Amino acid sequence: MEKFDVLDCRGRKTGETISRDEAHRTGAWHGAFHCLIVYEREGRGHALFQKRSAQKKIAPGKFDVSVGGHYGAGENAALAGPREIREELGLEVKFDELLAVGRRVFVYCFTPGVMEYEFQDVFLLPSNVQPEAISLQAEEVESLIEIDIELGIKLFSREIPQAKGRFYKSGSSAGLVEVSVEEFVPCLDNYYLKLLLLSQRYFGGERRLLVV
Numbered sequence: 413m414e415k416f417d418v419l420d421c422r423g424r425k426t427g428e429t430i431s432r433d434e435a436h437r438t439g440a441w442h443g444a445f446h447c448l449i450v451y452e453r454e455g456r457g458h459a460l461f462q463k464r465s466a467q468k469k470i471a472p473g474k475f476d477v478s479v480g481g482h483y484g485a486g487e488n489a490a491l492a493g494p495r496e497i498r499e500e501l502g503l504e505v506k507f508d509e510l511l512a513v514g515r516r517v518f519v520y521c522f523t524p525g526v527m528e529y530e531f532q533d534v535f536l537l538p539s540n541v542q543p544e545a546i547s548l549q550a551e552e553v554e555s556l557i558e559i560d561i562e563l564g565i566k567l568f569s570r571e572i573p574q575a576k577g578r579f580y581k582s583g584s585s586a587g588l589v590e591v592s593v594e595e596f597v598p599c600l601d602n603y604y605l606k607l608l609l610l611s612q613r614y615f616g617g618e619r620r621l622l623v624v
Contacts, residue, residue: 413432414432414482415430416431416440416443417483417485417486418441418442419440419441419442419443421441423531432482436525436528437526437527438527441531442483442530443482443483443532444480444481444518444531444532445492445496445532446516446532446533447478447479447480447497447510447534447537448534448535448536448607448611449478449536449541450536450537450561450611450614451539452615456560457560457562457614458558458560458561459478459607459608459611460478460558461475461557461596462476462479462548463475463556465551465552469526470522471598473554474597474598475595475596476596477604477607479496480496481496481499493533499549499552500548502546510537511536511538511614511622512535513607513610513623514623514624516624518532518599518603520598522598536614536622543558543580544580544585546582548581550582555580555586556580557579559591560575561608561611564604565605568602568604570593574590576590577589603624610622610623
């Protein structure tokens with residue numbers, strides 16, 4: 413049974429542990445790793461989002477950051493980050509390749525009895541990855557979508573109702589698809605907009621004050 417460290421309301425470990433299901437049933441604070449992979453293609457910045465497996469208990473079939481996962485008991489970002497990237501996408505990444513952009517406090521009640529109370533350590537991963545070469549963990553990730561960062565900013569700013577992105581399954585590209593904000597994991601803090609604005613600044617040459 414997977415165990416999490418229980419955190420207090422300031423994100424500090426309490427010394428207690430809790431099972432995944434119990435954490436989500438009771439709303440216990442716990443930690444998680446989030447990473448958005450960004451890269452340039454044909455001179456334009458792009459971001460890679462995953463589509464969560466339909467088997468997931470929380471937000472099945474919704475788009476989310478490239479990689480996301482809970483910390484097991486005793487883990488931190490340095491341990492869990494490279495592990496999650498390897499497990500979900502089959503990529504070998506060192507922790508020092510990740511660009512930390514802050515800690516997000518995420519609270520959301522998805523369905524009755526399923527609550528997420530997380531402190532998420534958030535990172536950008538500037539990369540030369542080829543999405544069609546990524547090997548997806550089927551029980552976690554159904555597919556990927558590559559979105560132009562400028563177009564994504566317009567989408568999450570509600571300037572446009574949908575945005576086109578390139579859709580990928582393991583080992584292949586399945587062409588262009590249109591997505592809407594409603595197809596992403598719901599949140600109350602404009603999370604995806606903030607990440608894309610940070611990514612825009614990164615590709616504009618900024619390296620300081622990149623904070624989610």
